[in-house]
Amino acid sequence: MNPSPDTPLDLPLAFIGGGNMASALIGGLLRQGLPPDRIEVVEPFEPARAALQQDFGLAPQPAAGPQLAHARLVVWAVKPQTFAAAAAQVRPHAPADALHLSVAAGITTDSIARWLGSQAIVRAMPNTPALVGQGMTGLFARAEVGEAGRELVEQVLRPTGQTLWVEREELLDAVTALSGSGPAYVFLFLEAMARAGVEMGLEPTDAQQLAIATFQGAAALAARSDDAPQLLRQRVTSPGGTTHAAITHLQEAGVPEHFIAAMHAAQRRARELATEFGG
Numbered sequence: 001m002n003p004s005p006d007t008p009l010d011l012p013l014a015f016i017g018g019g020n021m022a023s024a025l026i027g028g029l030l031r032q033g034l035p036p037d038r039i040e041v042v043e044p045f046e047p048a049r050a051a052l053q054q055d056f057g058l059a060p061q062p063a064a065g066p067q068l069a070h071a072r073l074v075v076w077a078v079k080p081q082t083f084a085a086a087a088a089q090v091r092p093h094a095p096a097d098a099l100h101l102s103v104a105a106g107i108t109t110d111s112i113a114r115w116l117g118s119q120a121i122v123r124a125m126p127n128t129p130a131l132v133g134q135g136m137t138g139l140f141a142r143a144e145v146g147e148a149g150r151e152l153v154e155q156v157l158r159p160t161g162q163t164l165w166v167e168r169e170e171l172l173d174a175v176t177a178l179s180g181s182g183p184a185y186v187f188l189f190l191e192a193m194a195r196a197g198v199e200m201g202l203e204p205t206d207a208q209q210l211a212i213a214t215f216q217g218a219a220a221l222a223a224r225s226d227d228a229p230q231l232l233r234q235r236v237t238s239p240g241g242t243t244h245a246a247i248t249h250l251q252e253a254g255v256p257e258h259f260i261a262a263m264h265a266a267q268r269r270a271r272e273l274a275t276e277f278g279g
C-alpha cells in the first residue's frame with residue numbers, strides 16, 4: 001500500500017456513492033490505467049449505475065455486500081445527509097484494515113470513525129473541475145493515517161488536479177467555502193458577464209467565449225505571476241477609464257464585502273452539516 005508516484009495504481013478500491021464526485025475521481029483513476037475491474041461501486045440509484053456502466057465499463061452494485069471484502073481504499077462519495085445510513089450498510093462488509101477517504105462536506109472524521117469503527121480516515125474536499133483534471137482538493141488525515149496512506153490518497157487524486165494538506169481538520173470548512181463551492185461562484189460570474197455581453201449586442205455564444213477565455217486568461221496570469229492579484233487588477237485599471245468605471249460600481253455596491261460574507265455563509269453551512277448529520 002505504498003505505491004510510488006510513477007507506479008500505475010493497481011489495488012482494489014470501492015466507491016460508496018456513484019454520483020458527480022465519484023465519477024470525477026473514477027474518470028481520473030481509469031485515465032491513470034487502473035483496470036475497471038479493480039473498482040467496486042455501491043450505488044442504489046439505477047440511472048446512476050447505468051451511467052457508470054456506460055461511461056466507464058464498471059459493474060456497480062445497488063447495495064453493499066461481499067464485493068467490498070478486498071477493498072484497500074474505500075471512497076465515500078455520498079451526500080452528508082446519507083453518510084450515516086450508508087456507513088451502517090457498509091461497515092459489516094468493509095475490511096478492518098481499509099483506508100477510508102471521504103469527500104462529504106462538513107462530516108467530521110470523528111463522526112466517520114464512530115460510524116465505521118476505524119481510525120484510518122482521510123477527509124478530502126475536491127471540486128468539480130476535477131472532471132477535467134483541473135481540480136483543487138483540500139486534504140486532512142487523522143493522526144493514525146501513515147505516510148503510505150497519504151501517498152495512496154495523493155496518487156488516487158493526482159489525475160484530478162492539485163492537492164493541499166491542511167493540519168487542522170476545521171480548516172477543511174474554509175477550503176469548502178473557497179475551492180469546494182468556488183466553481184459555482186465562477187459560474188455565477190460567467191453567467192452575469194455573458195448576460196451583460198448579450199444585453200450590449202453580442203451573440204450569446206460570442207459573449208460566452210469572451211467570458212470563459214477571460215477567466216482562463218486571468219487565472220493563468222495570476223498563477224504564473226509573482227505579483228499579487230491586487231496589482232494585476234490595478235494594471236488593467238486605467239485612471240478614469242472603463243475598468244475604473246466598472247470597479248467603482250462594484251465597490252460602491254459592496255460586492256467585495258458581500259462576496260466575503262457569502263463565503264462565511266458557506267463555511268457556517270459546512271459546520272452546520274457536521275452538527276445536523278454527524279450525530
Ligand SMILES: NC(=O)c1ccc[n+]([C@@H]2O[C@H](COP(=O)([O-])OP(=O)(O)OC[C@H]3O[C@@H](n4cnc5c(N)ncnc54)[C@H](O)[C@@H]3O)[C@@H](O)[C@H]2O)c1
Nearest residue numbers: 017018019020021045077078079080082086103104105126
Ligand atoms: N459536487 C460538488 O461540487 C462537490 C464538491 C466537493 C465535495 N462534494 C461532496 O461529495 C459528496 C457527493 O456529492 P455529489 O455531488 O457527487 O452527489 P451526487 O448526488 O451526485 O452523488 C451521491 C450519490 O450517492 C448515492 N447514494 C445515496 N445513498 C447511498 C447509499 N446508502 N449508499 C451508496 N450510495 C448512496 C446517490 O444515489 C448518489 O448517486 C457530497 O458529500 C458532497 O458534499 C461535492
